[in-house]
Amino acid sequence: MDSMERKHDICSPFNPRKNALRKTSAEIVSEARQSLRVQSTQRPFTPRDGHRQLFGQSSARASQDSRPPSAFSLHAQNFDAPDSRPGSGTRLTPLGHKPKSPALCHSEDPFKAFPKPPTDPLETKRGLAGARARLLRAGSLTTLPPVEGKTDVKEKLNPGLGQKQPPVKRLPSSDHSEVCSGPLKPSPRRAASESRIKQPGDDSGERPTECGAGQKTEAGSGDNNTSTVEDAEAVMWSNVIAPLLQQLESVAGGGSVGSVDCLCDLCDGLYSTLAEADMLGRRCKRRSGILRTLFRLIDLNSTQLNLHIAKLCLALRVSGNNLLNICKLVFQISRSESNDAFFQNNSIIDSLLGILSSEDVSASGEALLYCVGTLKFLSGNSAILRLLLDKNCLGVSQKLIQRLLRVEDGHFTIAGHILVQLTATLRNLADHPDSRPLFVSFSLLSELCEVLRHHRKDQDICTNISRIYSKLSSYSECRLALAQTPDCYRLFLELLSKHHQKQDLVIRLLFTLGNLTAKSEEARLQLFQCEGSMNTLLQLYDNYQRRDVSPQTPPPSDPPSPRKPCTPQEDDDVLVKLIRVLANMCIHPAVGPALATNISCIQLLMETLELRCVQESEELLVNVAATINNLSFYQEESSVLTHNQLSISKLMLKLLLSSSMNAVLEATRVYGNLSQSKDVRDFIMQNKVHQFLVMLLDSKSTEMCFSACGVLTNLALDPPSRVSLSLEGAAANLVDCLKDLGPGDWQLAGQVCQALWNMLGGGSEKLLDTEERESLLEILITYSEEEEALRWIENEDMRDYHKACWEIEFLPVSQKLMKMLQPSDQTA
Numbered sequence: 001m002d003s004m005e006r007k008h009d010i011c012s013p014f015n016p017r018k019n020a021l022r023k024t025s026a027e028i029v030s031e032a033r034q035s036l037r038v039q040s041t042q043r044p045f046t047p048r049d050g051h052r053q054l055f056g057q058s059s060a061r062a063s064q065d066s067r068p069p070s071a072f073s074l075h076a077q078n079f080d081a082p083d084s085r086p087g088s089g090t091r092l093t094p095l096g097h098k099p100k101s102p103a104l105c106h107s108e109d110p111f112k113a114f115p116k117p118p119t120d121p122l123e124t125k126r127g128l129a130g131a132r133a134r135l136l137r138a139g140s141l142t143t144l145p146p147v148e149g150k151t152d153v154k155e156k157l158n159p160g161l162g163q164k165q166p167p168v169k170r171l172p173s174s175d176h177s178e179v180c181s182g183p184l185k186p187s188p189r190r191a192a193s194e195s196r197i198k199q200p201g202d203d204s205g206e207r208p209t210e211c212g213a214g215q216k217t218e219a220g221s222g223d224n225n226t227s228t229v230e231d232a233e234a235v236m237w238s239n240v241i242a243p244l245l246q247q248l249e250s251v252a253g254g255g256s257v258g259s260v261d262c263l264c265d266l267c268d269g270l271y272s273t274l275a276e277a278d279m280l281g282r283r284c285k286r287r288s289g290i291l292r293t294l295f296r297l298i299d300l301n302s303t304q305l306n307l308h309i310a311k312l313c314l315a316l317r318v319s320g321n322n323l324l325n326i327c328k329l330v331f332q333i334s335r336s337e338s339n340d341a342f343f344q345n346n347s348i349i350d351s352l353l354g355i356l357s358s359e360d361v362s363a364s365g366e367a368l369l370y371c372v373g374t375l376k377f378l379s380g381n382s383a384i385l386r387l388l389l390d391k392n393c394l395g396v397s398q399k400l401i402q403r404l405l406r407v408e409d410g411h412f413t414i415a416g417h418i419l420v421q422l423t424a425t426l427r428n429l430a431d432h433p434d435s436r437p438l439f440v441s442f443s444l445l446s447e448l449c450e451v452l453r454h455h456r457k458d459q460d461i462c463t464n465i466s467r468i469y470s471k472l473s474s475y476s477e478c479r480l481a482l483a484q485t486p487d488c489y490r491l492f493l494e495l496l497s498k499h500h501q502k503q504d505l506v507i508r509l510l511f512t513l514g515n516l517t518a519k520s521e522e523a524r525l526q527l528f529q530c531e532g533s534m535n536t537l538l539q540l541y542d543n544y545q546r547r548d549v550s551p552q553t554p555p556p557s558d559p560p561s562p563r564k565p566c567t568p569q570e571d572d573d574v575l576v577k578l579i580r581v582l583a584n585m586c587i588h589p590a591v592g593p594a595l596a597t598n599i600s601c602i603q604l605l606m607e608t609l610e611l612r613c614v615q616e617s618e619e620l621l622v623n624v625a626a627t628i629n630n631l632s633f634y635q636e637e638s639s640v641l642t643h644n645q646l647s648i649s650k651l652m653l654k655l656l657l658s659s660s661m662n663a664v665l666e667a668t669r670v671y672g673n674l675s676q677s678k679d680v681r682d683f684i685m686q687n688k689v690h691q692f693l694v695m696l697l698d699s700k701s702t703e704m705c706f707s708a709c710g711v712l713t714n715l716a717l718d719p720p721s722r723v724s725l726s727l728e729g730a731a732a733n734l735v736d737c738l739k740d741l742g743p744g745d746w747q748l749a750g751q752v753c754q755a756l757w758n759m760l761g762g763g764s765e766k767l768l769d770t771e772e773r774e775s776l777l778e779i780l781i782t783y784s785e786e787e788e789a790l791r792w793i794e795n796e797d798m799r800d801y802h803k804a805c806w807e808i809e810f811l812p813v814s815q816k817l818m819k820m821l822q823p824s825d826q827t828a
Contacts, residue, residue: 361414622662
């Protein structure tokens with residue numbers, strides 16, 4: 001274990017020490033001296049999709065005709081005008097006349113242009129559906145239902161998506177006859193018992209009013225309350241809302257400079273007015289008139305205005321085709337990054353999250369799809385990403401996931417489409433540091449495992465979730481939450497087997513497994529104990545092993561089905577992540593010996609060393625060497641490494657003689673374990689490897705010196721080798737290493753002393769001259785004083801660790817060495 005890793009493990013914030021029992025020096029050093037090391041690697045890079053589409057080019061849905069489109073055109077004609085029909089479901093009878101807007105037909109006195117009220121309200125009632133009859137009041141000009149009056153004449157053309165409509169030069173006028181309240185005064189209201197005439201099939205008398213103002217009672221109090229609410233609504237409509245709608249159409253028809261800003265302000269004013277009057281949602285009886293006016297404004301093709309229109313329409317709770325088209329409209333706007341600023345200054349995001357919270361998948365699945373697609377695009381913007389977190393997007397997502405997992409088979413496909421967008425959104429949210437505790441508190445890591453189980457065949461969903469896991473599993477709290485998810489290891493292995501051809505999915509699942517096994521002994525054992533785990537991993541290894549140069553090693557099992565060709569770099573990336581998993585797994589004392597006896601595993605590792613060159617596959621070869629080093633820790637007779645240690649020693653020469661210091665360091669570590677064998681020591685001396693190791697002592701790197709000292713310690717066991725090492729200046733270099741680097745790393749100082757003890761043969765060899773012996777003795781005496789030794793420690797948090805290493809690693813062997821170096825008279 002290198003010094004940085006040793007220090008990190010001792011000071012790790014994930015290993016609390018304050019309230020734990022104080023460890024002894026021996027326990028501290030025992031942990032720090034662990035020769036099996038966890039491997040690290042970079043997280044796979046996920047490029048941003050510059051083209052904002054529902055399903056990108058890499059999507060498995062890219063070639064499917066049934067997938068919803070990312071591009072389409074929308075016009076006013078695409079919207080259904082009668083969004084709010086009477087509760088009875090009865091269509092209104094078309095009016096015989098076509099009233100004109102007062103703003104367009106009489107500029108001096110617009111109220112004169114309104115049609116005259118009917119003289120007999122009872123006759124009017126007979127011609128209208130019963131559910132709307134209660135809107136009429138005798139003698140009142142404010143009671144004509146103008147919007148419904150032209151509903152069925154009909155603008156419900158609703159051509160297919162993508163069909164072009166002729167440009168609209170001027171918005172058609174709207175029938176806002178409710179504006180008329182000035183010249184004529186309403187007649188006295190009739191008694192409650194005469195307030196409505198029930199038509200055949202009209203059951204609205206048994207239901208609440210459309211505004212929710214109350215229900216009919218035997219005493220008639222419900223009608224009185226309803227009349228009061230209706231009167232208040234009528235006054236609000238006449239005095240405020242109708243003029244606003246009239247202004248909207250007037251400004252839209254004028255086409256003056258700055259009209260878009262004016263229209264946006266009018267929309268904001270209309271929204272505020274409706275909100276203050278409690279007329280949002282479906283409570284407003286004249287809601288369809290408002291919607292008709294708003295729908296016509298869409299043809300002005302203004303992005304900023306369309307967002308205001310969408311916010312109003314969603315607040316008015318449009319449904320069905322209108323909800324779908326509004327969601328498409330917002331989605332269309334969000335496809336351009338230049339429009340992101342409009343979303344920051346508009347509460348439309350709240351409306352979208354409201355849709356995700358309330359709409360049913362079976363009834364509004366496609367609307368939900370475009371709604372989540374919008375959030376996916378917007379979450380790529382860092383400022384909006386923060387907004388989404390503040391608005392509880394993760395909590396809304398969790399509830400939506402639960403509903404999507406419960407959909408019936410008939411809606412499984414659209415649920416899958418929605419989950420593709422939702423998981424992509426969550427992947428973007430995972431970028432923000434503040435999202436991590438939220439992912440844990442909302443149990444989203446476990447919820448996503450359930451999504452994987454239900455949609456394991458969907459490559460897009462699996463890939464998106466693998467990206468979330470690969471990002472979040474780098475953090476301890478998220479690792480713990482994922483590790484506690486039942487059978488997550490078995491699920492990952494199943495996905496690796498099922499989607500072994502999809503490189504971007506495979507590499508992220510392997511990276512996640514590498515993170516899980518990096519810190520947890522339990523994770524290492526659980527993964528290994530999953531049925532078929534080694535077969536799956538080694539089959540994957542064989543599948544991504546490039547064999548362009550030499551014959552194939554016999555695969556561990558049946559060959560996999562052909563996969564899409566990857567670049568050499570992509571193949572190497574998979575193997576880097578996979579070998580890291582193997583290296584981490586074999587740290588467990590029950591797993592390591594089993595892997596060391598696995599012929600297929602060792603053959604694949606050796607084959608990689610043989611096929612690759614350091615210049616092109618440095619990280620891969622370094623990871624292979626680290627795995628071999630971990631496996632070489634288990635020197636059982638049955639170990640495949642034990643029977644192949646000479647072959648491995650030859651392969652390590654490639655790394656040792658390379659220009660990569662990382663490769664040199666790993667090869668040196670491998671020689672440190674393998675050189676316990678006499679055959680390997682002879683191989684090192686015969687191939688002049690010892691000369692290179694002596695040179696490494698001058699590297700001024702504590703890790704390089706520590707590893708080189710380990711090999712030299714073993715080589716010095718053989719008397720013939722001591723002379724060769726002395727001729728190369730090994731003893732002098734060891735003394736310099738102790739002087740320069742010892743006080744900063746007492747483990748290294750102890751290893752140097754052990755190498756010198758072996759070099760000097762325990763006193764039997766005279767390989768140091770008098771000056772060198774005196775210099776070494778002086779250094780050892782100085783370092784043997786505790787106060788002097790601990791003076792070098794600058795980091796107080798590391799004091800216990802350094803003191804333990806000094807007591808256990810350095811002091812015993814240095815005292816033996818001092819006793820040997822002192823003159824015989826002083827010893828006496």
